[in-house]
Amino acid sequence: MSRPGPPVPAVCPCNPATFTALSLPRDLSALTEREATVLLLLATGLGNLSIAVRLGITERTVKKHVSNLFEKLGVRSRLEAALVAILEHDQLCPRGAAA
Numbered sequence: 001m002s003r004p005g006p007p008v009p010a011v012c013p014c015n016p017a018t019f020t021a022l023s024l025p026r027d028l029s030a031l032t033e034r035e036a037t038v039l040l041l042l043a044t045g046l047g048n049l050s051i052a053v054r055l056g057i058t059e060r061t062v063k064k065h066v067s068n069l070f071e072k073l074g075v076r077s078r079l080e081a082a083l084v085a086i087l088e089h090d091q092l093c094p095r096g097a098a099a
Contacts, residue, residue, distance in 0.1 A: 026084070028091045030072050036092045038065040042078060043085035 028036065034055075041051045048066065052059040066078070075081050085092060 026073065026088065028088055031069070031092075035065050035069055035072070038062060039069055039081060039085045040092055042066065042069075043082040045082075 031039070037055065038051055041054060046054070048059050048062045052062045055062070066081075069081055070076065073081055073084050075084060
């Protein structure tokens, strides 16, 4: 007979009441190709300036893309956006689910 583990905290990601924005199924087709690229780079931990240099665009343009991503994804932080990128990688990656 195994002992039950500790109770799941109310803020645990497996509690959909806490992380509703992340638990919703989402259609990422509303993202532009550039927004999807910015989202994937954001998920690797790059900052706006590093993303801008990598893509050959201005930091201001990256900030606008990130702002658009937050609105389209219904998230409030870079961390939430990165989690969406990880959870929905097969929709975002140009190589698809095979990646």
